[in-house]
Amino acid sequence: MKRLLLAVGVAAWAGAAQNAQAAEWRVSHVDAPARVSGIETVAGETQVNAGGLW
């Protein structure tokens, strides 16, 4: 397994908040290093599977 810990900026997706409830929540896009194929929680840590990184 190859791991990469990234600190990445997030950019809010415009138009995501379309009602009063959603306005309290923000949807942000994370620039993943490759197409995201899965998310797993391992020992309490969220890991993002993005194949073909290296």
Add this chain to the structure above:
Amino acid sequence: MLTGERISLTFVDVAAQPRPPDGALPDAKVTTGKDDIARAWLAEPTTRYDHGILGNKIEAGSLVIETRDGKRQTVRLKDDAVFEDLEPRLACLDRDGHDEIVVVKSYLKRGSSLAVIAERRGKYEIVAETPPLGQPHPWLDPAGIADFTGGGTIGIALVRQPHVIGSLELWSWRDGALGKTAELPDIANHIAGTRAIDMAALADFDGDGIADIVAPSLDRSRLRVVSFAPKPREIASVPLPAKAVTNLGLVAESSGPPAIAVGLADGSLAVIRRAL
């Protein structure tokens, strides 16, 4: 950890694949416990159930439990059923300090039920089940186990038929039996044919000290945050830029509820945060 607008996430290109115990279900997850159960996993692969909702038609015929002293017990099903699941879930439902095991059991002719396995007189056995869904193939997916009402009773949240019905049901454990106590529509926590069975997550999103549930809507175009306290209700419904296709992951914030990470159908990653 999220700090301000910065986020730190761990990306992996090949998920770790620990060697499964002999006889385990392929891709089965070994669940580890902190109390008297050390490990548990699904075993004895069988093709006797013609369904394949989890990506193949190989299901488990038994559950293996390894206790803290290293001894193993096997809960083996009869030929009329399989464990249609990937991982046993450990939880102390009756607060007696001994974990019970929650797993999906599917009858070949009557569909899925939720089974609770516990130790009785030194032997692990199925001690309670929800009624099966009634015919071959209808399936259910557990969404989480917690005190969802704040009343001290441990509940099991499950989604009945997450691909076609999407009913989030709360089953409570009382006096050694399961009873349905609440229901909310329009929730999905699995995509048919995939092995991602954790498209729901638990956290206190509204700050009332009680566990809430986040999961996609039935069409997976939104993330819904719902609570059963004091009654079934929606906390938020957040539109997504594309349909959710992966398990959900929680990412701790420096304050407030955790953020939610989800992979989308366009291959991107979204993080949903409550604006404080």
